[in-house]
Amino acid sequence: MLLFVAKxxxxxxxxxxxxxxxxxxxxxxxxxxxxLARSEGSVRMTDESVAxxxxxxxxxxxxxxxxxxxxxxxxxxTRTDDKGVTRGRCIDxxxxxxxxxxxxxxxxxxxxxxxxxxxxxxxxxAKAMGATGYLMLAVMLVMVPTALIMGVLxxxxxxxxxxxxxxxxxxxxSATPEYVSGVILVALLASGTAGLSPLLNDWGVxxxxxxxxxxxxSAMDDIxxxxxxxxxxxxxxYGVGYIARMTRASMTEVMTQQYIRxxxxxxxSFGQVVxxxxxxxxxxxxxxVIMLQFPYLLNGVVIVETLFNYKGFGxxxxxxxxxxxxxxxxxxxxxxxLFVLVTQLISDIGYVYLNPRIRLA
Numbered sequence: 242m243l244l245f246v247a248k249x250x251x252x253x254x255x256x257x258x259x260x261x262x263x264x265x266x267x268x269x270x271x272x273x274x275x276x277l278a279r280s281e282g283s284v285r286m287t288d289e290s291v292a293x294x295x296x297x298x299x300x301x302x303x304x305x306x307x308x309x310x311x312x313x314x315x316x317x318x319t320r321t322d323d324k325g326v327t328r329g330r331c332i333d334x335x336x337x338x339x340x341x342x343x344x345x346x347x348x349x350x351x352x353x354x355x356x357x358x359x360x361x362x363x364x365x366x367a368k369a370m371g372a373t374g375y376l377m378l379a380v381m382l383v384m385v386p387t388a389l390i391m392g393v394l395x396x397x398x399x400x401x402x403x404x405x406x407x408x409x410x411x412x413x414x415s416a417t418p419e420y421v422s423g424v425i426l427v428a429l430l431a432s433g434t435a436g437l438s439p440l441l442n443d444w445g446v447x448x449x450x451x452x453x454x455x456x457x458x459s460a461m462d463d464i465x466x467x468x469x470x471x472x473x474x475x476x477x478x479y480g481v482g483y484i485a486r487m488t489r490a491s492m493t494e495v496m497t498q499q500y501i502r503x504x505x506x507x508x509x510s511f512g513q514v515v516x517x518x519x520x521x522x523x524x525x526x527x528x529x530v531i532m533l534q535f536p537y538l539l540n541g542v543v544i545v546e547t548l549f550n551y552k553g554f555g556x557x558x559x560x561x562x563x564x565x566x567x568x569x570x571x572x573x574x575x576x577x578x579l580f581v582l583v584t585q586l587i588s589d590i591g592y593v594y595l596n597p598r599i600r601l602a
Contacts, residue, residue: 269567279291313349316343453468
């Protein structure tokens with residue numbers, strides 16, 4: 242196991258380097274740098290002034306060299322102007338060139354400065370990931386138990402009415418993307434002029450105009466059932482259908498195995514057969530699917546956080562991309578790459594423990 246983990250960590254390192262370099266190269270293309278120069282300097286800058294700004298702010302030279310500086314394995318750039326003032330990547334306000342560290346990249350904890358939020362990137366990402374962490378936790382607490390229950394109930398009685406109804410619900414939810422289900426939920430439950438809210442208000446069931454809030458901005462300070470339900474449901478609905486279908490397929494296959502028939506012939510009750518014999522083997526495939534949902538959640542939060550104005554990782558990524566905030570975009574890429582690679586490693590290790598018949602070569 243230790244050798245397997247060591248090999249996977251090596252592959253993860255190479256993958257992270259390759260992916261972050263691709264993102265670094267694409268975000269540092271010349272048009273992006275020129276746009277950054279004009280936004281930080283002046284829109285009326287001449288082409289010569291733009292080229293000078295790019296050189297003076299460390300965006301010149303080879304891409305490999307700048308990538309090494311950003312990672313922190315090469316010394317940071319320095320420039321001395323006509324007045325003899327030295328500036329550089331590692332030279333902050335109040336720090337002289339003599340006292341500044343030689344290396345200051347991602348490995349040293351310096352992720353750059355956000356040109357949109359005017360604070361260090363690490364501060365922006367820390368706050369955004371904290372908010373998204375609460376959202377992901379709530380989604381998993383809703384999505385996983387619901388999907389497993391639906392899948393197990395469907396697989397226990399293949400072809401029954403319960404199976405058909407639950408399978409239909411699973412197919413419908415997995416076929417509906419977040420930007421569609423989110424709009425539908427807002428129209429049904431968070432509109433003061435349409436949906437259920439006006440009816441409930443007329444009947445005296447609710448005192449407010451809407452049952453739920455159509456925006457989750459207030460959840461940044463105080464998470465409540467009323468401002469957090471719609472974002473959670475919007476993300477969870479898609480995953481519920483996908484996991485439920487995989488669980489049903491796995492449960493159906495397990496229920497046809499010989500050891501299940503043998504247990505039934507011995508007089509073991511149907512409930513005991515399901516809980517003690519079928520359930521663990523049926524959960525092997527869904528476990529992998531559940532772990533794969535974590536990377537998919539990053540895609541979901543980009544849409545949902547923008548739709549509900551919830552200022553987490555997805556909202557921050559959209560703001561960085563829309564405003565050409567190169568340093569913040571690179572920081573988001575690091576978070577996304579690490580998140581996917583770590584969840585995949587946990588998935589592989591957990592798969593082995595769930596199924597002891599699997600041996601690691």
